Amino acid sequence: MKTTKIYLSTLLSMVMIVSVSSLIGGCEKDDDNGGESSLYQKLGERTGIDKAVEKSILAIASDPALTPFFEVVLVDEGGSGPGLDALKENIADFVDASSGGPATYNGLSMEAAHAPTNPRMANVDNITNEVFDAFLNAMIQGAKDAGISDESILTEYRNLLEQSRNAIV
Numbered sequence: 001m002k003t004t005k006i007y008l009s010t011l012l013s014m015v016m017i018v019s020v021s022s023l024i025g026g027c028e029k030d031d032d033n034g035g036e037s038s039l040y041q042k043l044g045e046r047t048g049i050d051k052a053v054e055k056s057i058l059a060i061a062s063d064p065a066l067t068p069f070f071e072v073v074l075v076d077e078g079g080s081g082p083g084l085d086a087l088k089e090n091i092a093d094f095v096d097a098s099s100g101g102p103a104t105y106n107g108l109s110m111e112a113a114h115a116p117t118n119p120r121m122a123n124v125d126n127i128t129n130e131v132f133d134a135f136l137n138a139m140i141q142g143a144k145d146a147g148i149s150d151e152s153i154l155t156e157y158r159n160l161l162e163q164s165r166n167a168i169v
């Protein structure tokens with residue numbers, strides 16, 4: 001009888017410990033971002049971001065205001081440089097990391113990548129506000145083409161990208 005009592009109270013304590021710790025765990029998760037999901041999650045995590053960036057590249061390729069800037073990357077497709085896949089991966093890492101995702105962005109800073117001091121940007125005009133706007137539109141169009149239709153998510157995404165304007169223009 002005594003053994004059963006000890007056994008039951010041990011079991012009860014274990015159940016209590018498990019439920020208290022899962023409660024604490026649950027709170028910690030919410031505390032990360034005030035209980036709201038991150039933009040990374042809203043974009044569909046890495047799968048969604050990859051899809052959006054892929055579609056954005058297609059939108060860039062169909063805008064004559066943007067294509068001259070990417071000729072250097074297309075030339076890579078001949079085998080002399082990192083190419084389009086590397087650019088897509090870098091942009092996706094950048095979006096992933098800056099929207100609250102787990103990736104680490106290891107590329108050049110936004111200033112360094114887009115300045116005329118980057119030898120790969122030497123043969124193009126400076127990036128103006130108009131060109132930046134066209135790029136931003138292509139990024140948002142890509143997200144839409146990838147199936148993201150919620151206006152508040154698209155606005156949040158645009159605002160995130162907008163933060164790089166001063167470094168790039």
Ligand code: HEM
Nearest residue numbers: 066069070090091094107108113120127131132135161164
């Ligand atoms: C929010 C806006 C932008 C973001 C987040 C962005 C992001 C990036 C990233 C992550 C890279 C890779 C850097 C590296 O290879 O280390 C890159 C490169 C590049 N970006 Fe942007 N970019 C933006 C705007 C623009 C605009 C407006 C243009 C021109 C129309 C542009 C043209 C390029 C080109 C040509 C490269 C390749 C440079 C190279 O291969 O060295 N980007 N961008």
